Amino acid sequence: MDAQRLLDEIRAAAAPGPNPLVDAVAAGRAPLTAVAALAAEEQLIIPSDRRSFLILASRADDPEFFISLAQGEDLVLPLAGRLAAATGVDLSDYQPRAGCQGYAAYVAWLALHADPAEAALALVANFAAWGEYCRALAAGLRANYGFDDAACAFLDFFATPAPELEAQALRAATGKPLPTAxxxxxxxxxxxxxxxxxLAGY
Incomplete structure (x- = not known):
């Protein structure tokens, strides 16, 4: 199966479904502690993912996709801090949850064990759902919680389509065996x- 067809199949299987936190924010009933937890978890996930992407880049025949992802993490880390500050929640004693850190832990596993071409296809397939959730969350925070553009910049970053990333991932995967992507x-x-x-449980 060619890379584009496989990506289309994978993306269809990972289509955005009901999201309890996004739905609660859209209704104006989510506590700000949940939004603060999102920002706090992301401040831990971002450096981990950045390192994982650099490891994948070092192992890849075509590293451009992973280098782009690592550069994006550099840009977005301070934006997560703005989101956290906008909630007004004291996060000095925040303790991360395993349910939130599992994604980053699996990305780290991929960095060490997966074929980079397959990892690229798997990662880009999930971007659409993540981006849609971020878009909806930003809309709800603006409408119901008075968050401004600076506060929502983290979410807006991921909500903005990045077709160049998909093109890079497809170039990395084209012509490669992809049995576990x-x-x-x-x-x-x-x-x-x-x-x-x-997060919805906070």
Whole structure:
């Protein structure tokens, strides 16, 4: 199966589903502690993912996709801090949850064990769902909580389509055997689902 067709199949399986935190924010009933937890978890996930992407880049025949992802993490880390500050919640004693950190832990596993071409396809397949959740969350925070553009910049970053990343991932995967890319994508999707469900419990 060619890389584009496989990506389309994987993405269809990872389509955005119900998200309890996004739904609660859209209704104006989510506590700000949940939004603060999102920002706090991301401040831990981002450096981990950045390192994982650099490891994948060092192992890849075509590292451009992973280098782009690592550069994006550099840009977005301070934006997560702005989101945290906008909530007004004291995060000095915040303790991360396993349900939120599982995604980053699996990305780190991919960095060490997965074929980079398959990892690229699995990662990019999940971007659409993540981006849609971020877009909806930003809209709800603006409408119901008075968050401004600076506060929502982290979410807006991921909500903005990045077709160049998909093109880079497809170049990395084209012509390569991809027997486990679907499994990697499924697990990433399940870890992301667990991430959102865990946050909804704050």
């Amino acid at each position: 679907h499994r990697y994508a499924r697990l990433l999707h399940e870890f992301e689902t667990t991430f959102w469900r865990t």
